[in-house]
Amino acid sequence: MINTPIKTSQRVFEILEAFEDTQRPMALKEFVDVLGYPASSASALLKSLVALGYLDYDRVSRTYMPTMRVASLGNWVHSALFGEGEVLTLMQGLSEACGETITLAVQSDLFVQYVYLIPSRLPIWYSIPIGMTRPIAQSGIGWLMLGLRSDEDIDLIVRRVNFREQLASKRVSLDTLLPEIQKGRRNGFIISQHTLEHGAGSIAMLLPEKRFGRVFAIGVHGPVERLDAKCEDILEQLRSGIAML
Structure with a gap:
């Protein structure tokens, strides 16, 4: 018997770990390509993290970036x-x-x-x-x-x-x-x-x-x-x- 994580919670941490790997702002398409998420699901999750204050979004470059709220958690x-x-x-x-x-x-x-x-x-x-x-x-x-x-x-x-x-x-x-x-x-x-x-x-x-x-x-x-x-x-x-x- 193996406990599998809830998909949404797993994806939140996969997104944060993707930033750790790249160490730069990332666009929606990168998450879709690298993590294999459907574009609609990735977009909704990224927007939720922005609304919660854990990511910011730059409309000019269309990229997301972790905020200091993420850094301060640990x-x-x-x-x-x-x-x-x-x-x-x-x-x-x-x-x-x-x-x-x-x-x-x-x-x-x-x-x-x-x-x-x-x-x-x-x-x-x-x-x-x-x-x-x-x-x-x-x-x-x-x-x-x-x-x-x-x-x-x-x-x-x-x-x-x-x-x-x-x-x-x-x-x-x-x-x-x-x-x-x-x-x-x-x-x-x-x-x-x-x-x-x-x-x-x-x-x-x-x-x-x-x-x-x-x-x-x-x-x-x-x-x-x-x-x-x-x-x-x-x-x-x-x-x-x-x-x-």
Whole structure:
């Protein structure tokens, strides 16, 4: 069972993300061409966003542009995620030291969501876009977060995850999952390999402080071979950095 977004709400965010991609004013025809919307639907939605104050419209160039109302919506999120900047400083230090992709992830119901990242400075064949979600029982970072729950709660969560998963091959066995979660509880970190895709790995630790009741974790992601070679250094940097938060 998969929850699909309401079409109108999905299109609103696709329009805003299109501006993020182009970083310039856009005409109606561009939204029709790029996003595949019917012209009438795109026009009505753009006019609604203008009426609400989130876009402005230039009649001469016939283009739309986000207003500062859009920019101000997320101003508070940065401080909510990073506090006085300690978390961001830790992520930047990890990036400079190991060169791999560094992520900040949060639990979102049955999913792990990557809410911020610093891209890898080394060759890599896959990407982890900001906003990407993964089922909590299929992610190494998710195993860490599940480790904060009782085994009874984990059983219920796995049942819910499997109920939503249409592909039987991707459903999670509790007997296989619990040893990984218990290992994370004992060690205080998770090393996962080949869960996102073959050859990809991650090393992750939880942040000690919940923000707005949410559990966060920092992950270092890269090819399994590279992470294996510098695993101890990454773990030491994670431990020392998190201890200073």
